[in-house]
Amino acid sequence: MASHPYQGIGDHQFWSRAVTWAPPGGLDAVVHTRFGVGPDDRVGTMGSCFAQHLSRHLARSGLHYFVAEAAPDGMRAEDALARQYGVFSARYGNVYTVAQALQLFERAYGGFAPQEQPWARGEVVVDPFRPLVEPDGFADAAALEADRDCHLAATRSVFEDSDVFVFTLGLTEAWRSRADGAVFATAPGVNGGSWDPERYEFVNFGIDDVRGGLFALCESIRSVNPDVRILLTVSPVPLIATYEDRHVLVSTTASKAVLRVAADEAHRRFDFVDYFPSFELISAATTPRNHYAPDLREVEDLGVAHVMRTFTQHYVEGRPWAAAPSAPVPPSASGPRSVVCDEETVAAAIAASS
Amino acid sequence: MGRNIVVMSNCQTGGLHAALAAMLPDDQVTSLAWLGAEPAGLRPLLADADVWVCSIPRSQAEAIAADCGAAPRIVVVPTVWFPAFHPDQTPLLLRRGGELEGAVGPYHSKICAWGWTHGFSVDDVLSCFRPDVFAGLGYFDAWAPAVAELRGIFEPTDVDFAGWFLPLGRRGAFMLTNNHPRIDALVQLARSVAVLLDADPELVRYGWEQVLPDGLLASSVVWPLYPAVADVLDLPGAYVWRLASGELIDLPTFVVRCMDRYASLDPAEVDTDHLEVDPRFPATLGTSAPALVSGASGGR
The missing domain is CATH 1.10.10 (Arc Repressor Mutant, subunit A)
Structure with missing residues (x-):
């Protein structure tokens, strides 16, 4: 028989064995892991809204979810949550784009000082780079500045003291300052500030920008934390809106494709970077279940649970990937059966079937 | 003139009959249940049957048919047993x-x-x-051992396991108990049989799951x-x-x-x-x- 390169490759490499016959809750796209996550590892998180699920799971799972910017003593839990303490490892809010993350690193270490001033929201001001972390805003620019100093110190700690840093890539579309390219989490005017096309511009980062930015981010974090392990994921949550004049589904696909390619290339480039396929587990039409909520955007709890279960099995428990057995086994392997119903049962079923 | 089709299974009979009758409207579909022993009315039905859809071993079906001088086309369907949803x-x-x-x-x-x-x-x-x-x-x-066992149950039948199982796997729990399939599973089983019996493809594809009552669910x-x-x-x-x-x-x-x-x-x-x-x-x-x-x- 002629040989060919696909002889002897793993079950996980064949669609039929890895996907078609996967159990409903058992589609598992993790085959190799570059590191594990132990109970003593401090796990830092950053990223888009889907990353919040990971933060919550880490906090509940017995792992060491590293929170460098904790709520002040005595603050009620609901107030702390409203002010985004513990939502991520520091109070940077959602970091949707790679550019935003890289600039946050640069701001934390003094490499970048954006010209953008605090945004007004009614009588108060908010931080343009995390406008939602203080629902009531800051009384004035000085209060904002003081809080930001503490926040950036905590952010440095996240970069320096995390044993594992989990970054969830969310978007490629963003708004930035025309003055110095400072990237914002939300469009000016949405959560503070005001829209001024002379001062702000829309940007949809392409693959070169995202890839280059992600490489720089990984190298930057490693430069202050030589032993850090970085886990990249891509959020499966679609864009809530696109500013590109095209269908939002088309923009979503393009955006996620860019992020996924950048994550893949970072994984190939750096041996301290691993990729976890939360995007694939949720968003692929080939998953056994549709895990999206009725709005077809938010991810349902069962889907989140599937992602987190897969994460735990591989990164915490170290369980290897396993294919579903495909060979038939003799009937009765599962013990005695009750396949002969009594006459009344069958008669009732027949009557009710017609 | 349509064919005489006799359907004989266990508690699957009602749903299977209803679905086959829907997919083969030009045929006369009759059913009776096998409750662990040959039902009394079987042989007279087989005498005029063109097709016998049954869930007993083929050799046993052939012996019964031969014994009563009948020669229906025998289509063996599985008796579904799937404990993955209810392992306890x-x-x-x-x-x-x-x-x-x-x-x-x-x-x-x-x-x-x-x-x-x-x-x-x-x-x-x-x-x-x-x-x-x-x-x-x-x-x-x-899940995995239940799938493997069910695959074994399907092997000696005329129903392709993958063609039956894979569409169901995406629909959630398709078993009411380990031995009672939901109507979805019985309709899917009927589709396989109907294809073998050259049913109109449109009628095979139709969403009968949304039309037919689920007798086992009801009772x-x-x-x-x-x-x-x-x-x-x-x-x-x-x-x-x-x-x-x-x-x-x-x-x-x-x-x-x-x-x-x-x-x-x-x-x-x-x-x-x-x-x-x-x-x-x-x-x-x-x-x-x-x-x-x-x-x-x-x-x-």
């Missing part, structure tokens, strides 16, 4: 013969049965309905998807048993009723050998009460 469910056979009727008909909980035969109290049994116990008993790993037990078991299948779960009467009972009620039912019996009368020889049961539940620290029990 088991029949209990009486050593003197027959099945033990329990709190929910012929269906029993392995955990309840084990607890009863080893002297557990109701509270002891209730405390066993929790994820770590399910893990120890292999309930979270029930018999629905065993719950235990929450922790449902989690690993990406399905919602709850401890709610639907009795044949339509009554809904929660876990504490179910366990109390099971233990009440068993209280009048001598464990020696009941065959629980399949549990005794499974090393996971003594290892997880222990062999004497109290086996586990109480604490976990569930309502709905």
Whole structure:
């Protein structure tokens, strides 16, 4: 028989064995892991809204979810949550784009000082780079500045003291300052500030920008934390809106494709970077279940649970990937059966079937 | 003039008949149930039958047909048995013969049965309905062996396993109990048969699941998807048993009723050998009460 390169490759490499016959809750796209996550590892998180699920799971799972910017003593839990303490490892809010993350690193270490001033929201001001972390805003620019100093110190700690840093890539579309390219989490005017096309511009980062930015981010974090392990994921949550004049589904696909390619290339480039396929587990039409909520955007709890279960099995428990057995086994392997119903049962079923 | 088609299966018969009749409107479809022995009215029907859809072994069907001088085309369909959704469910056979009727008909909980035969109290049994116990008993790993066993059941039949199973796998729990398929599963089975019998493809494809009544759902037990078991299948779960009467009972009620039912019996009368020889049961539940620290029990 002629040989060919696909002889002897793993079950996980064949669609039929890895996907078609996967159990409903058992589609598992993790085959190799570059590191594990132990109970003593401090796990830092950053990223888009889907990353919040990971933060919550880490906090509940017995792992060491590293929170460098904790709520002040005595603050009620609901107030702390409203002010985004513990939502991520520091109070940077959602970091949707790679550019935003890289600039946050640069701001934390003094490499970048954006010209953008605090945004007004009614009588108060908010931080343009995390406008939602203080629902009531800051009384004035000085209060904002003081809080930001503490926040950036905590952010440095996240970069320096995390044993594992989990970054969830969310978007490629963003708004930035025309003055110095400072990237914002939300469009000016949405959560503070005001829209001024002379001062702000829309940007949809392409693959070169995202890839280059992600490489720089990984190298930057490693430069202050030589032993850090970085886990990249891509959020499966679609864009809530696109500013590109095209269908939002088309923009979503393009955006996620860019992020996924950048994550893949970072994984190939750096041996301290691993990729976890939360995007694939949720968003692929080939998953056994549709895990999206009725709005077809938010991810349902069962889907989140599937992602987190897969994460735990591989990164915490170290369980290897396993294919579903495909060979038939003799009937009765599962013990005695009750396949002969009594006459009344069958008669009732027949009557009710017609 | 249509064909005479005789459908003979177990409790699958009603749904299978209804679906085949819908997909083959030009044929005359008649059904009767096989309740462990040849039904009295079978041979007269076979005498005029063009097709016999049955879920007995082919050799047995051929022998019966030959014996009564009939020569219908025989289409063997499987008797579906799939315990992946309800791994705790088991029949209990009486050593003197027959099945033990329990709190929910012929269906029993392995955990309840084990607890009863080893002297557990109701509270002891209730405390066993929790994820770590399910893990120890292999309930979270029930899918793959159940698929493999079902594949084996389909092998000697005329129905392609993948063609039946894969469309169902995306629909959620397609079994009401380990031996009672939902109407979706029976319609899918009928599709395979209808294709073999050259049915109109449009009628085969049509969503009969949304049209035909589910006789088994309407008239018999629905065993719950235990929450922790449902989690690993990406399905919602709850401890709610639907009795044949339509009554809904929660876990504490179910366990109390099971233990009440068993209280009048001598464990020696009941065959629980399949549990005794499974090393996971003594290892997880222990062999004497109290086996586990109480604490976990569930309502709905």
